[in-house]
Amino acid sequence: MRSMDDRVVFLTGAAEGLGREIARELARAGKRLALMDVQAEKLRAIATELAAVTEVLPIEVDLADAAATEAAVQQALDHYGPPRALIHDAAVLKEVALADVTFDNWRREVDIILQAAFILSRAVWPGMTAAGKGSIVYVSSGSALAGFVKETAYTPGKHAQEGLMRVLAMEGKEFNVAVNTLTTGAPIDTPMSDSHYTPQMRIGIVHPSRLAPAFAFLSGIDASIATGQRFSAFHLSEAMRSVAA
Amino acid sequence: MADGAGTPGAIVAGNAEDVGYAVAEELCRHGSRVVLLDDNSDALTACADRITAEGGDILPLAVDFASAQSVGAAAQTAISHLGVPQFVLHNAAVLTERPMGEWQFGDWKREVDMILQAAFVLSKTVWPLLLEAGTGSLLYVSSGSALVGFKDEAAYAPAKHGQEGLMKVLALEGRGRNIAVNTITPGTPIDGPLAHTYTEAQRQVMVKPQVLAPAFRFLSQIDASFSTGNRLNAYQLARTLAAAVPAASLAAGQ
Numbered sequence: 237m238r239s240m241d242d243r244v245v246f247l248t249g250a251a252e253g254l255g256r257e258i259a260r261e262l263a264r265a266g267k268r269l270a271l272m273d274v275q276a277e278k279l280r281a282i283a284t285e286l287a288a289v290t291e292v293l294p295i296e297v298d299l300a301d302a303a304a305t306e307a308a309v310q311q312a313l314d315h316y317g318p319p320r321a322l323i324h325d326a327a328v329l330k331e332v333a334l335a336d337v338t339f340d341n342w343r344r345e346v347d348i349i350l351q352a353a354f355i356l357s358r359a360v361w362p363g364m365t366a367a368g369k370g371s372i373v374y375v376s377s378g379s380a381l382a383g384f385v386k387e388t389a390y391t392p393g394k395h396a397q398e399g400l401m402r403v404l405a406m407e408g409k410e411f412n413v414a415v416n417t418l419t420t421g422a423p424i425d426t427p428m429s430d431s432h433y434t435p436q437m438r439i440g441i442v443h444p445s446r447l448a449p450a451f452a453f454l455s456g457i458d459a460s461i462a463t464g465q466r467f468s469a470f471h472l473s474e475a476m477r478s479v480a481a
Numbered sequence: 482m483a484d485g486a487g488t489p490g491a492i493v494a495g496n497a498e499d500v501g502y503a504v505a506e507e508l509c510r511h512g513s514r515v516v517l518l519d520d521n522s523d524a525l526t527a528c529a530d531r532i533t534a535e536g537g538d539i540l541p542l543a544v545d546f547a548s549a550q551s552v553g554a555a556a557q558t559a560i561s562h563l564g565v566p567q568f569v570l571h572n573a574a575v576l577t578e579r580p581m582g583e584w585q586f587g588d589w590k591r592e593v594d595m596i597l598q599a600a601f602v603l604s605k606t607v608w609p610l611l612l613e614a615g616t617g618s619l620l621y622v623s624s625g626s627a628l629v630g631f632k633d634e635a636a637y638a639p640a641k642h643g644q645e646g647l648m649k650v651l652a653l654e655g656r657g658r659n660i661a662v663n664t665i666t667p668g669t670p671i672d673g674p675l676a677h678t679y680t681e682a683q684r685q686v687m688v689k690p691q692v693l694a695p696a697f698r699f700l701s702q703i704d705a706s707f708s709t710g711n712r713l714n715a716y717q718l719a720r721t722l723a724a725a726v727p728a729a730s731l732a733a734g735q
Contacts, residue, residue: 346598385650394646399641402638403639404630
């Protein structure tokens with residue numbers, strides 16, 4: 237097995253919104269990136285932008301497709317060796333009541349959130365545990381703890397992802413692999429929120445770049461720092477900013 | 482449509498070897514018509530034969546809980562047999578303890594789908610009928626693994642967490658039509674097929690599933706006005722019901 241380069245980060249959902257800001261922050265921090273997303277054109281755009289400052293491997297992949305997801309992460313592993321960090325940000329949120337949601341759409345949304353989290357984590361697990369360090373981060377949501385009307389796929393998916401974090405945090409501890417979730421902690425101005433937020437939810441909305449420092453920080457930790465935790469990206473980022481000031 | 486109009490109908494999904502069997506038997510003894518789904522054909526047949534011999538009205542259906550098509554078809558058959566079901570209990574699950582590095586994707590997906598996908602398919606299939614009826618009780622069997630993580634449960638714990646989330650959403654969506662959606666944790670170790678995973682301390686306090694069955698029967702006839710969106714405890718409810726019966730008998734002068 238190739239040795240781990242501490243600069244390597246695998247990131248999903250990098251084409252737009254929060255994921256794109258995370259990618260920019262990681263690039264600024266000198267990380268070598270594998271960026272995965274299904275939106276090919278936007279992925280190419282961010283990859284081109286960041287290639288000016290760091291090494292970027294863009295991988296177009298439909299994370300609802302198990303075989304494609306396995307192939308994508310293997311491509312990243314073949315290129316970089318085991319990553320220091322895996323950040324799973326990709327998700328879809330379609331608000332549809334149980335009476336109206338189709339099985340295929342429900343399945344797709346749950347798979348992008350939970351199935352992809354498992355496949356990606358499973359793929360990087362041997363490298364991280366062998367290296368005795370690593371950081372896995374799942375982007376979380378209030379929907380991981382509470383229920384919301386019409387979130388027939390998103391809420392179960394995010395709940396399940398939180399459960400996967402809790403299990404892997406316990407298993408990763410002896411190998412010094414950190415597994416945590418990172419919830420936004422503040423409303424963010426992204427395409428997902430455009431279609432989801434009510435006016436009430438938009439109060440205090442911030443640019444997603446405000447949350448990015450937390451992801452860069454967590455991409456470099458291991459279990460000796462923190463594991464099994466549910467962090468708030470906004471509060472963590474603001475705290476880091478206050479220390480840097 | 483079905484015979485026995487007005488007789489409460491129940492769909493019990495898993496486990497013909499312990500809780501599912503005990504609940505089906507309890508429901509039948511108290512006048513319900515039951516459709517029992519299970520993937521263990523031998524246990525299913527044995528269970529149905531015993532209950533039928535006691536005079537119970539039970540239809541056994543073999544099903545692959547990891548297959549959405551199989552679960553959906555079985556649910557449709559149950560609806561054709563029962564009419565609008567008053568009660569749907571999802572108890573099907575497998576718990577395989579395995580370190581993350583040893584999971585194959587197919588095995589992981591199967592175990593997650595038996596719990597979470599099956600809960601979704603069962604609920605989605607009966608939902609239009611419950612909305613129209615303006616009543617009903619959906620109940621998913623839960624676990625400590627729905628709230629916290631346990632080592633080697635990379636399939637079971639996420640699936641149980643996901644099921645808890647599904648319950649929360651459907652409870653909100655069903656409230657306006659008085660549909661109860663809850664989860665239920667056994668509340669005590671059960672002397673059944675999972676007993677091999679227990680510690681010695683758990684083995685000492687485990688109970689037969691028949692002890693818990695009255696709690697499920699009670700919850701089979703509730704609606705949202707009683708409880709919805711909650712995580713209930715089968716052992717506590719069953720013990721309370723058992724203690725309440727003698728008091729009621731005393732009050733009746735018996």
